[in-house]
Amino acid sequence: MLFTELLKMAGLSLVANKLRTVLTMLGIIIGVSAVIALVSVGMGVRKNVTDSISRLGSNLLMVMSGSSNRGGVRGGAGSVQTLTYDDAKAIKSKIKDVAYVSPTAQGSYQVVYGHENWSTTVTGVIPEYAAIQSLTMQSGIFFTEHDVDVRSRVAVIGTTVATNLFGSVNPVGKKIRVGNAPYTVIGLIASKGQSSVGQDQDDVVLIPLTTAQERLLGITYVRSINVQVANADKMDEVQANIEKLLRQRHRIRAGAEDDFNVRNLTSLMETMNETTTMITLLLGSIAGISLIVGGIGIMNIMMVSVTERTREIGIRKAIGATYNSIMMQFLIESTMISILGGIIGIFLGIGLAQAISKFGNFTTVISSESIIASFGFSLFVGVFFGMLPARKAAKLDPIDALRYE
Amino acid sequence: MSNVVTITGVKKLYKMGSEIVAALNGVDLKIDSGEFVALMGPSGSGKSTLMNILGCLDRPTEGSYKLLDKEVSRLSDDELAGIRNKTIGFCYQNFNLLSKLTSLENVELPAIYAGFNKTERRKMAMAALEKVSLADRAEHLPSELSGGQRQRVAIARAIAMKPAIILADEPTGNLDTKSTVEILQIFRDLHAGGSTIILVTHEPDVAQSADRQILVKDGKITKDIITASTDERIDII
Ligand SMILES: Nc1ncnc2c1ncn2[C@@H]1O[C@H](COP(=O)(O)OP(=O)(O)O)[C@@H](O)[C@H]1O
Ligand SMILES: [Mg+2]
Numbered sequence: 001m002l003f004t005e006l007l008k009m010a011g012l013s014l015v016a017n018k019l020r021t022v023l024t025m026l027g028i029i030i031g032v033s034a035v036i037a038l039v040s041v042g043m044g045v046r047k048n049v050t051d052s053i054s055r056l057g058s059n060l061l062m063v064m065s066g067s068s069n070r071g072g073v074r075g076g077a078g079s080v081q082t083l084t085y086d087d088a089k090a091i092k093s094k095i096k097d098v099a100y101v102s103p104t105a106q107g108s109y110q111v112v113y114g115h116e117n118w119s120t121t122v123t124g125v126i127p128e129y130a131a132i133q134s135l136t137m138q139s140g141i142f143f144t145e146h147d148v149d150v151r152s153r154v155a156v157i158g159t160t161v162a163t164n165l166f167g168s169v170n171p172v173g174k175k176i177r178v179g180n181a182p183y184t185v186i187g188l189i190a191s192k193g194q195s196s197v198g199q200d201q202d203d204v205v206l207i208p209l210t211t212a213q214e215r216l217l218g219i220t221y222v223r224s225i226n227v228q229v230a231n232a233d234k235m236d237e238v239q240a241n242i243e244k245l246l247r248q249r250h251r252i253r254a255g256a257e258d259d260f261n262v263r264n265l266t267s268l269m270e271t272m273n274e275t276t277t278m279i280t281l282l283l284g285s286i287a288g289i290s291l292i293v294g295g296i297g298i299m300n301i302m303m304v305s306v307t308e309r310t311r312e313i314g315i316r317k318a319i320g321a322t323y324n325s326i327m328m329q330f331l332i333e334s335t336m337i338s339i340l341g342g343i344i345g346i347f348l349g350i351g352l353a354q355a356i357s358k359f360g361n362f363t364t365v366i367s368s369e370s371i372i373a374s375f376g377f378s379l380f381v382g383v384f385f386g387m388l389p390a391r392k393a394a395k396l397d398p399i400d401a402l403r404y405e
Numbered sequence: 406m407s408n409v410v411t412i413t414g415v416k417k418l419y420k421m422g423s424e425i426v427a428a429l430n431g432v433d434l435k436i437d438s439g440e441f442v443a444l445m446g447p448s449g450s451g452k453s454t455l456m457n458i459l460g461c462l463d464r465p466t467e468g469s470y471k472l473l474d475k476e477v478s479r480l481s482d483d484e485l486a487g488i489r490n491k492t493i494g495f496c497y498q499n500f501n502l503l504s505k506l507t508s509l510e511n512v513e514l515p516a517i518y519a520g521f522n523k524t525e526r527r528k529m530a531m532a533a534l535e536k537v538s539l540a541d542r543a544e545h546l547p548s549e550l551s552g553g554q555r556q557r558v559a560i561a562r563a564i565a566m567k568p569a570i571i572l573a574d575e576p577t578g579n580l581d582t583k584s585t586v587e588i589l590q591i592f593r594d595l596h597a598g599g600s601t602i603i604l605v606t607h608e609p610d611v612a613q614s615a616d617r618q619i620l621v622k623d624g625k626i627t628k629d630i631i632t633a634s635t636d637e638r639i640d641i642i
Contacts, residue, residue, distance in 0.1 A: 002518065012505070016505055314501075315501045316514070316518075319515045320491070321486060322486045322487070322518070399457055402501065
């Protein structure tokens with residue numbers, strides 16, 4: 001009964017001082033919307049990273065040349081070229097629970113058709129690559145084991161390459177030149193669009209691995225071997241087996257360092273997730289500070305308001321208002337400011353996040369957690385910073401308050 | 406008649422630096438139910454201090470105050486607030502109305518803190534406004550009323566909860582002669598209806614309305630006469 005009356009009193013006093021109420025609210029509005037918008041940016045980064053890793057395939061182990069040794073001025077992964085196609089074949093045939101093995105070799109080339117030319121990455125792969133990457137063909141076919149065995153000069157191209165070289169003409173059956181040798185285009189890959197990090201996934205030319213190694217790049221090694229494990233539980237086991245097998249094959253003595261390294265993309269993803277979550281939390285807490293500043297704003301204004309209304313408080317106490325009822329009246333005022341500011345801030349924050357993704361071309365993810373957390377925090381701020389002025393009001397001596405001019 | 410107020414040996418001491426000032430220096434006072442008392446005395450004599458103690462806004466430093474046979478001099482702030490709410494009605498020289506509330510809302514205020522529901526409150530407040538003949542100004546803000554009307558609203562607020570005593574500190578101090586007469590008539594009417602009224606004034610004419618006059622000087626009661634039955638008058642000087 002009394003509580004609803006106190007609610008009404010607080011509401012009336014906020015309405016009576018509209019401008020002041022709105023200005024006080026501003027701090028909370030900015031704080032809440034900043035938390036929601038910044039966290040949505042952080043979550044967007046996280047989604048991008050996760051997506052681009054998971055697009056590589058699930059349960060993926062990546063074998064690279066070079067030691068994984070950290071520190072020291074050793075060259076990075078890939079600097080010592082020791083991995084071969086035979087290593088890939090051995091992994092496939094000798095290790096259990098391996099679903100696919102996909103070795104690749106890569107180079108950047110000018111690809112020419114007639115008068116048109118296009119700079120792109122030419123990648124040597126084996127047919128399993130298409131399965132791992134879940135490529136589908138828009139027209140033509142992907143090359144076969146046989147093409148790899150006989151080092152055919154055939155190519156499968158992405159739509160970006162096709163458009164730049166052939167325009168709207170179907171490229172299947174046409175001959176393109178790569179490194180001055182002719183390759184027959186036998187397939188056009190259906191468009192996969194941009195990756196979330198903005199990389200064009202259709203700007204590719206794929207040729208048989210052996211053709212790439214021997215006829216184009218003139219190398220005997222492969223750049224990397226991607227291994228898809230059949231079962232997520234077997235990741236560690238398969239990784240250990242690959243390491244053991246490759247040490248044998250590369251005749252590395254006990255105690256000596258590996259000349260390759262195996263990366264578990266799932267654990268890489270976990271690390272990236274941790275990092276991006278940290279970034280998100282950091283962004284959120286920076287924005288959270290502005291909420292605290294907003295709370296201090298509430299406290300300031302409420303302090304002034306209590307002083308201004310000393311006489312009113314005196315009157316209320318003289319006719320029987322208790323400590324708690326005065327305290328509640330002012331606490332409700334500050335809480336109303338923070339609740340209202342919080343609600344407006346939520347809508348503004350969501351709008352801001354959407355504007356960032358629309359006009360900034362940046363993925364944002366609006367999370368209900370950030371909305372609940374920022375609203376909850378603004379509520380806490382309203383109560384916490386409203387406490388001091390409310391207590392000041394409730395503690396006033398009625399005689400002094402009535403005498404106040 | 407039973408005692409409403411029984412004060413014995415009440416002192417109110419203030420420390421001013423190293424000195425101790427006695428605003429009240431041993432006051433004994435009994436007021437019966439239905440009495441109309443005027444408290445008089447020169448400025449600084451301790452009238453307001455006595456009123457604050459009578460009104461449970463303040464506690465005596467020493468002595469006992471029994472209100473309706475209950476010792477109230479050592480109660481907590483919230484207990485005193487409850488007593489002010491239900492047992493005491495205040496009127497002040499400067500009315501002390503809330504400027505953003507209408508007459509009716511101002512008069513309703515004590516009932517809000519007492520926890521009455523809206524219909525009960527409205528009924529009590531309207532009844533009180535009718536007693537001061539201001540029912541037709543129920544929806545007016547204090548700024549839309551004359552001084553006399555504002556004081557009548559304040560009186561309505563003081564009587565809304567049917568308190569045991571009505572305390573008025575210089576209620577006519579800010580009013581013209583005509584309004585003063587009106588207000589004093591209202592007090593007389595309330596008195597006739599059985600209310601116990603204590604009124605502070607330094608004007609002998611105003612004090613004449615009361616049945617009993619008490620003179621306070623230097624924190625002590627120096628004269629206490631029933632004027633209803635005599636023609637005696639207290640002169641302050
Ligand atoms: N809060 C206080 N602190 C110190 N002295 C006070 C206080 N209140 C009243 N006094 C002193 O007590 C005396 C009586 O004051 P008061 O009751 O207000 O007189 P009156 O109302 O009769 O004019 C005065 O001398 C005044 O200065
Ligand atoms: Mg006085």
